[in-house]
Amino acid sequence: MSSEKQETASVRVLGRWPSPFVIRVLIALGLKGVDHELVEEAVGNKSELLLASNPVHKKIPVLLQHGRPVSESLIIVQYVDEAWASQAPALLPSDPYARAAERFWAQYVDDKFPTAIRVLRGRLDGDKDGKDYFGGDGVGYLDIALGSHLGWIRAVERIAEIRLLDAAKVPKLAAWADRFCAHPAVADAMPEVDRFVEFSVKNDGAVKAASANYK
Template sequence: MSEAEAVRVIGLWASPFVIRVLIALKLKGVKYELVEEVVGKKSELLLRSNPVHKKIPVLLHHGKPISESLIIVQYIDEVWSSDAPAFLHADPYTRAVQRFWAQYVDDKIAPAFLVLRGLTNGDKDEAAAQVSTALEHLEEAFVKCSQGKHYFGGDRIGFLDLVFGSHLGWFRAVEKISGIKLLEEEKYPEITAWADRFCTHHAVKDVMPETDKLVEFSTNSALKAKPTTN
């Protein structure tokens, strides 16, 4: 495979936004190279590839950059459409519902985790309450979307599984860091069972980071960020 044909992901092993892209590529059977960024520095390649947001992940396909993980996952689904079943459902309404919840997950869970990790200012109890509300909605959404099957996508991992599932490593790490239990089996039995299934899936288990590695990563990031609140 020539350089121009290669699929490269500019990213970092710990980022949920990167993890979902890597799982998507694995599910489609696409070989990729992870070009790791150094925490706290932005490489020339990243700045050149994502000059607007300057964030990871960026997918480089035939050397052309695509940014924003939700867009990247949909791009992967479209380009490698015949290599594996689609992440997004054929029915437009079902697609819209999955996109709605995917956006909801990123809007509610990712920012709350940053507060709970002490990386951004904010009230930790409020952040934990925001995650609980999200989990209540997602528990219900799972029942409706999965229709008694194993994943939000039905029989197999779909778009919403990728988006929500990519945050699962951080649930355990954030619980350890904050001392607040978030994913309680008694309260969210469907989501807890789904989370176990997702994390042990063959396309997921090698890219889902271990809790302790994430805790260590977060501690180092917090030291670098020097937050002004506790």
């Protein structure tokens, strides 16, 4: 086994598949081509490993590399970018100012969803360069922060029979969402909409919670 292989074989993510925060981490690892294992946490019964790995927040996701834990999804995505810096693509720009701006908007997504969608939609509409992604020509940090919610957004659209990303009303955002979800690394990491819908039916509260977030 090459040293690179040993390096990547030892990455585990403590999580649960429906969590957008977990999906973020899986997308980042997929983009970097890092072998990893998703260790599913049981609902309502936090594992000893989770409690020991993230004793402050006790939340998923946690990334474990050689047993060393990294918590908080946005911090994990940045960690993945830096720990596998030699593997393309870069998720954050190299320029410190541009990096700060990406991190600012990603944090805004977490703090002010869904206002953030409206603000970022405006950014896409005002983009004269016609870039494919917030990160430029490829999927980047901010794309991952926002795009990780698309599975749930689409499930809510289907269940509640509403259009949240209507191509007639928000063509650039809708096109971005389609492009993002079709990206091979995203498609691998993002569960099918049907799975979210099925999960919602089985867990009555899930879709109500998701609708409140996304509407």
